Amino acid sequence: MKWTNDRSGNVDDRRGAGGGGGMLVGGGLGTLIIAAIIFFLGGDPSAILSSGMGSSSQQTEQRDLTQEELKVREFVQMITAENEQTWAKVFQENGMQYQPAKVVMFEAVTQSGCGTAQAAMGPFYCPADQTVYMDMSFFKELQQRFGAQVTEFSIAYVMAHEMGHHIQNLLGTLQKTDQLRRSGRYSETDMNRVSVATELQADFYAGVWSRQTDNREKFLEPGDLEAAISAAEAVGDDNIQKKSQGYVNQEGFTHGSSAQRKEWFMKGYNTGDIRQGDTFNALLK
Secondary structure: OOOOOOOOOOEEEOOOOOEOOEOOOOOOOOHHHHHHHHOOOOOOOHHHHHHOOOOEOOOEOOOOOOHHHHHHHHHHHHHHHHHHHHHHHHHHHOOOOOOOOEEEEOOOEEEEOOEEEEHHHOOEEEOOOOEEEEOOOHHHHHHHOOOOOOOHHHHHHHHHHHHHHHHHHHHOHHHHHHHHHHHOOOOHHHHHHHHHHHHHHHHHHHHHHHHHHHHHHOOOOOOHHHHHHHHHHHOOHHHHHHHHHOOOOHHHOOOOOHHHHHHHHHHHHHHOOHHHOOHHHHHOO
């Protein structure tokens, strides 16, 4: 993908800062709904559930960032800026005002508004502080463990997916799914279906962002969409289950199958229209 000249000031790079540990910060949504909704791409939800039992003792030494890490920071600043510009435009066109999300880059462990963020969770969005948390080492696992083709646009897609959760937060979608879970009227299987619809809608929003941003910046190059699809398919629930337990249990899906993730990302890209992404009506009939 082509780099643009845009950079965002809403990126907090905590890598190399040292620290870790400390008491948890209170979150807006309960830890169960956080584990169900925000863990992404094969991260272990038990990490955030267990984090609620106390404080983390993991420590990291303070160090200087490498030139490669500084370049990654600039890339994340660029993608964050492109999300801000694209979604501000989309919201304005639909009579709404966009509120930018923050992005935190970290390594190993850091504190979030939803509790202790750990690298094992993968990238995630915290509604409580409206922040996307990114441990960049995750992308090595994405390639080595799940066989995805990892490129710059793979990273852009993952960030766009997490920004999709921010869009859901601004539109009230996450609040509605939280209310469903808190009501106690629905089984685990039912709530898994709600989680799948939530995640596929975030994939749809990532597709919308890709099309709208390319219309403005012409930043896509040959192979970029294929890389995003490769990442989406690699972390479909069916693929993850096959690799982790050797069989597929559809009732246990929380993010959607490989085919569904590709389908909804491409629907977002092909339409470029935020109004075409009602995954809940499509999947929960």
